[in-house]
Amino acid sequence: MVANRMRSTLDRREWRIVILDRDEGHYYQPGFLFVPFGIYGPRDVVKPKRNFLPRGVDVVFGDVERVEPEKNRVTLADGKTIDYDYLVVATGSEIHPDETPGLREGWQRNIFDFYTPAGAANLHQFMSTWQGGRFVLNVAEMPIKCPVAPLEFLMLADWYFQTRGIRDKVELIYATPLPGAFTKPVCSTMLGSVLTRKNITVHPEFNIMEADPQTQVIRSYDDIEVPYDVLVSIPVNRGADVIMRSGMGDALGFIPTNKYTLQSDKWQNIFVIGDAANVPTSKAGSVAHFMLDILAENMTSHMKGREMRARFDGHANCYIETGFGKAVLIDFNYDVEPLPGMFPLPGVGPFTLLGESVVNHWGKLAFKWIYWNILLEGRDIPTVPSHMSMSGKQPVAAPV
Amino acid sequence: MASPLSAVRFDAEGFMADRSQWTRGIAEELARQEGLDTLTDRHWAIIDFCRKAGDQTGHAPTLREITGGTGITTKELFGLFPKGPAKKVAKIAGLGKPEGCV
Numbered sequence: 119m120v121a122n123r124m125r126s127t128l129d130r131r132e133w134r135i136v137i138l139d140r141d142e143g144h145y146y147q148p149g150f151l152f153v154p155f156g157i158y159g160p161r162d163v164v165k166p167k168r169n170f171l172p173r174g175v176d177v178v179f180g181d182v183e184r185v186e187p188e189k190n191r192v193t194l195a196d197g198k199t200i201d202y203d204y205l206v207v208a209t210g211s212e213i214h215p216d217e218t219p220g221l222r223e224g225w226q227r228n229i230f231d232f233y234t235p236a237g238a239a240n241l242h243q244f245m246s247t248w249q250g251g252r253f254v255l256n257v258a259e260m261p262i263k264c265p266v267a268p269l270e271f272l273m274l275a276d277w278y279f280q281t282r283g284i285r286d287k288v289e290l291i292y293a294t295p296l297p298g299a300f301t302k303p304v305c306s307t308m309l310g311s312v313l314t315r316k317n318i319t320v321h322p323e324f325n326i327m328e329a330d331p332q333t334q335v336i337r338s339y340d341d342i343e344v345p346y347d348v349l350v351s352i353p354v355n356r357g358a359d360v361i362m363r364s365g366m367g368d369a370l371g372f373i374p375t376n377k378y379t380l381q382s383d384k385w386q387n388i389f390v391i392g393d394a395a396n397v398p399t400s401k402a403g404s405v406a407h408f409m410l411d412i413l414a415e416n417m418t419s420h421m422k423g424r425e426m427r428a429r430f431d432g433h434a435n436c437y438i439e440t441g442f443g444k445a446v447l448i449d450f451n452y453d454v455e456p457l458p459g460m461f462p463l464p465g466v467g468p469f470t471l472l473g474e475s476v477v478n479h480w481g482k483l484a485f486k487w488i489y490w491n492i493l494l495e496g497r498d499i500p501t502v503p504s505h506m507s508m509s510g511k512q513p514v515a516a517p518v
Numbered sequence: 519m520a521s522p523l524s525a526v527r528f529d530a531e532g533f534m535a536d537r538s539q540w541t542r543g544i545a546e547e548l549a550r551q552e553g554l555d556t557l558t559d560r561h562w563a564i565i566d567f568c569r570k571a572g573d574q575t576g577h578a579p580t581l582r583e584i585t586g587g588t589g590i591t592t593k594e595l596f597g598l599f600p601k602g603p604a605k606k607v608a609k610i611a612g613l614g615k616p617e618g619c620v
Contacts, residue, residue, distance in 0.1 A: 259581075295602070297602070323601045323602060325596065325602075327592070327593065338596075339592055339593050339595075339596035339597075340596050340597075340600055340601070368580075368583075369580060369582035369583050369586055370580075370582060
């Protein structure tokens with residue numbers, strides 16, 4: 119995305135662009151959610167990265183051993199080094215089951231994840247023959263990539279087990295460290311009532327200390343136990359190991375980044391995009407997309423010695439699958455929480471904000487095409503600007 | 519005697535709007551509102567750490583920054599400030615809502 123945008127912006131005679139990547143495949147991560155339910159197969163969510171790279175860019179596939187920001191140098195696992203004038207970090211976030219004692223013991227047996235392609239595929243195999251019991255979804259610690267994914271997963275599970283005819287034999291339970299269904303008050307209340315309607319039990323403020331695979335319970339730091347037959351875990355999310363190794367991250371390996379300019383707090387020639395940054399908005403693909411305009415403009419200004427004027431507002435835009443072919447859409451930023459209304463055109467939509475609709479669901483499915491065909495090339499979706507717009511939104515008094 | 523909170527300004531979610539207004543008396547009063555009747559030396563060690571972190575960075579430290587910075591285990595932290603310790607300490611220490619909550 120950044121390479122596509124910068125190659126069309128920067129003079130080829132002045133700037134060489136090198137992409138360093140450890141993976142030759144590009145994963146459509148929003149699609150992982152659908153794999154456990156058999157809606158997508160593992161092959162639907164990956165394509166070769168080379169298909170999306172622009173001409174005039176050098177590509178190096180391999181692991182990065184270390185970044186040395188003081189020397190403007192990156193060292194690869196095979197010992198080769200690459201010097202840079204500017205560095206854009208897009209190393210994302212990853213799950214770390216080892217951070218929570220006990221998870222590994224039951225891992226891929228009756229404890230699963232859906233944040234990796236293999237985990238999602240294994241979970242599908244397990245769920246397609248499972249006969250029922252206590253189905254617990256636990257979020258270990260915030261922040262996580264795509265904070266709405268756990269809710270979507272549970273609502274799709276409600277639909278899936280009904281379709282399989284065993285919903286009456288399944289208890290769906292959500293144990294979360296958050297005080298409610300979601301992070302933002304109005305949305306949390308709305309989604310909380312949807313969960314209640316679907317007979318999904320929520321244990322809020324549940325901070326997992328350990329899983330005990332012998333007795334099949336998860337235990338919180340304040341000694342509350344939640345028994346499970348199958349546990350779907352969203353383990354601790356951390357920035358990439360290479361960021362930790364290079365001493366560039368905070369306690370969780372996310373890079374301290376100016377939340378408005380997207381420049382590293384510490385190094386002027388390093389910019390950060392997506393989950394790798396510690397900025398206080400959702401870790402989501404839409405956020406990385408909206409960041410691109412701001413990052414590209416500011417980095418270009420910095421290269422020319424000009425003032426960086428573009429300001430990121432924390433804009434996020436997420437479709438939330440609620441099952442039975444419906445979805446909710448939310449649109450928010452650092453300061454404005456998700457509000458009801460129509461999107462992107464006021465009064466017209468076609469998408470309904472903070473309300474369930476069939477059209478929203480088709481929007482979510484169509485998004486896969488938009489992702490592969492527009493977003494990866496660093497282009498914008500017409501009518502959806504980088505900065506959040508208040509038009510079409512109805513202000514709501516926050517519940518106290 | 520007027521409550522130490524009478525002149526204190528709060529945001530919509532009950533966090534102090536101006537952390538320079540903070541005093542130890544205010545902290546004790548806010549702690550009572552959070553269900554903590556007495557603050558021990560262990561509580562104060564954490565509150566003092568968070569005050570210092572707030573002065574340095576301008577915002578409330580995360581749970582991991584608190585445990586890393588004070589050497590207090592997560593388990594003990596949950597014992598001292600039950601339920602959400604990071605949020606609870608931030609409130610008592612007169613800092614804004616921890617930014618990680620998104």
